[in-house]
């Protein structure tokens with residue numbers, strides 16, 4: 001059975017169909033790239049999977065159980081965690097407290113939360129800034145902290161929206177190493193990125209959206225050489 005199944009999912013904003021009858025399945029342990037030009041509907045699709053936006057039509061199921069329209073907190077408890085294109089952390093709280101708040105909210109006791117926070121701080125190389133307020137971190141460190149928040153209780157499904165955008169190459173390497181090692185131990189991801197070399201390196205399979213619809217869903221290299229995909233990135237006016 002699929003871990004995640006989307007069938008005919010639609011989201012409209014006035015006259016614009018941001019996501020247009022999207023259907024796909026994700027099996028436990030997959031790391032799926034979600035690519036497509038700006039405005040093609042990637043973030044809107046993640047918003048529906050994480051409960052931040054309710055679909056206008058279609059069905060989303062997690063472990064075979066319908067979950068469309070549930071709130072983000074409900075989906076978090078079911079194991080769907082989300083990273084945002086614009087980083088969301090508590091800026092006036094220090095790094096460790098950000099992690100502890102997330103862990104306690106998801107049911108860890110104080111001791112387990114502290115142990116998990118310590119281990120993530122090490123893994124994400126945030127040890128030297130652990131007592132700084134999140135607002136004092138660099139953009140890349142804030143993203144690393146957001147990874148930590150997502151993984152205080154390892155989710156069934158992690159949704160990452162452009163984690164590598166505008167971060168220092170060293171941070172990018174830490175993030176991709178984190179994703180690679182978690183994937184190797186069975187973590188399921190959907191990764192939105194415009195960074196094709198990283199998508200090729202990390203994601204065995206990719207889905208490409210254009211104008212709200214899926215135009216390719218196949219092994220990543222096949223998707224990137226697909227004519228419709230190339231045309232979509234060139235703006236549909238390829239010679």
Ligand SMILES: Nc1ncnc2c1ncn2[C@@H]1O[C@H](COP(=O)(O)OP(=O)(O)OP(=O)(O)O)[C@@H](O)[C@H]1O
Nearest residue numbers: 013016018036037038039040041042043044045085
């Ligand atoms: N809250 C909203 N209200 C109105 N239109 C919206 C809203 N959110 C998204 N859209 C529109 O829906 C379309 C899809 O946007 P979305 O943010 O999902 O694209 P994206 O693929 O994530 O783009 P990018 O690569 O630039 O992040 C765009 O035309 C966008 O302007």
Ligand SMILES: [Mg+2]
Nearest residue numbers: 042043044085
């Ligand atoms: Mg987006």
